[in-house]
Amino acid sequence: MVSAIERGIMDFIGAARPSIADPFLPNKIKEGRHEDIRECIGCNICVVGDTRFVPIRCTQNPTMGEEWRRGWHPEIIAPKKSDDKILIVGAGPAGLEAARALGQRGYHVTLTDARREAGGRVILEAALPNLIEWRRVADWRLTQIKKIENVSFYPSSPMTARDVLEADAPHVIIATGATWRRDGVGRGNARPLPLDRNIFTPDDLMGNKLPSGKVLIYDDDHYYMGSVLAELLATNGCEVMLVTPRPTISAWTEYTLEQGHIYKRLHSLNVTMLPYHALLSFAKKSAEVSHVLTSTESTLPCDAVVLVTDRIPNDALYHELKPALAEGKLKSLRIIGDAEAPNIIAQAVFSGHLAAREFDEIINPDETPFKVERVKIG
Numbered sequence: 001m002v003s004a005i006e007r008g009i010m011d012f013i014g015a016a017r018p019s020i021a022d023p024f025l026p027n028k029i030k031e032g033r034h035e036d037i038r039e040c041i042g043c044n045i046c047v048v049g050d051t052r053f054v055p056i057r058c059t060q061n062p063t064m065g066e067e068w069r070r071g072w073h074p075e076i077i078a079p080k081k082s083d084d085k086i087l088i089v090g091a092g093p094a095g096l097e098a099a100r101a102l103g104q105r106g107y108h109v110t111l112t113d114a115r116r117e118a119g120g121r122v123i124l125e126a127a128l129p130n131l132i133e134w135r136r137v138a139d140w141r142l143t144q145i146k147k148i149e150n151v152s153f154y155p156s157s158p159m160t161a162r163d164v165l166e167a168d169a170p171h172v173i174i175a176t177g178a179t180w181r182r183d184g185v186g187r188g189n190a191r192p193l194p195l196d197r198n199i200f201t202p203d204d205l206m207g208n209k210l211p212s213g214k215v216l217i218y219d220d221d222h223y224y225m226g227s228v229l230a231e232l233l234a235t236n237g238c239e240v241m242l243v244t245p246r247p248t249i250s251a252w253t254e255y256t257l258e259q260g261h262i263y264k265r266l267h268s269l270n271v272t273m274l275p276y277h278a279l280l281s282f283a284k285k286s287a288e289v290s291h292v293l294t295s296t297e298s299t300l301p302c303d304a305v306v307l308v309t310d311r312i313p314n315d316a317l318y319h320e321l322k323p324a325l326a327e328g329k330l331k332s333l334r335i336i337g338d339a340e341a342p343n344i345i346a347q348a349v350f351s352g353h354l355a356a357r358e359f360d361e362i363i364n365p366d367e368t369p370f371k372v373e374r375v376k377i378g
């Protein structure tokens with residue numbers, strides 16, 4: 001953008017989503033603070049509010065839509081109220097944002113992650129087809145954290161409850177993410193399905209454990225993951241069938257304006273798309289499915305099934321630490337992000353930011369934590 005203006009190609013550039021992700025973009029360009037620009041990742045979560053009539057959200061900028069409601073400034077946050085130390089376990093989108101914002105407030109924060117690389121799900125998902133921009137969620141936060149002396153990051157550091165209690169931090173925030181289910185339970189199935197071997201989950205595929213041959217992807221999640229994995233497997237030589245109980249493929253992407261592009265891409269990769277069908281079982285190289293309107297059952301030959309259904313919070317450490325809180329060994333214990341409730345990345349970032357804003361504050365659970373617009377009629 002700067003280059004286009006400096007070379008005289010354009011006089012003026014209007015940037016909508018980049019300004020949502022970072023309302024101070026022009027100032028940062030002017031001041032030469034390019035590394036401080038919080039870059040838009042192109043996820044279109046912001047546009048969902050237009051069609052769903054809910055307050056706008058931004059994956060990169062958790063203060064978007066909360067400027068008036070909660071009084072949140074995108075660049076300014078209240079200074080610390082104590083010298084207490086905080087330990088954050090998990091450096092995914094929620095943990096990174098909590099560490100960054102608490103560090104900005106001036107708190108002494110120790111951030112740990114079991115993996116060698118920070119970023120959690122955003123780093124794993126960024127390696128999937130066409131999701132490379134997801135990395136920016138981690139990259140911006142890590143760049144900021146590196147500048148904050150009072151935040152220390154320890155990668156390759158899995159933490160047990162004992163490790164946490166020995167870390168000498170009275171406040172603990174758990175941000176340990178979530179794990180994709182392997183039993184078929186999801187929106188459509190309340191009970192585990194009878195499933196043979198050769199069952200894969202998105203976590204397997206993101207860990208480079210890929211099926212081969214004829215693969216049925218069962219998408220009961222309805223956002224981008226099912227179609228992205230279909231693309232991954234099709235480009236790796238698999239014959240892919242994408243099955244979903246919804247009337248359309250990746251139904252929720254209608255709200256992010258991505259659905260048309262997804263259909264085009266899957267058609268170009270010869271992915272077979274089968275909406276209106278629920279998975280019943282998988283055994284001996286064939287899956288049984290049922291039409292959700294007519295209940296007609298059919299058999300689909302396949303070598304493996306990938307389940308994109310639901311995620312389970314990784315909250316064991318939080319529950320192990322709860323007695324320590326009750327015994328007064330910890331001053332506070334909070335769980336955030338997907339570990340609290342698996343959701344979209346925008347919600348994980350928001351959850352981390354909220355935890356940082358609310359830290360050391362007195363929260364009245366009986367009060368609505370934001371202002372509500374009341375329109376006067378007449």
Ligand code: SF4
Binds near residue numbers: 018020041045059
């Ligand atoms: S929600 Fe996503 S697309 Fe919209 S401005 Fe934020 S990062 Fe960009």
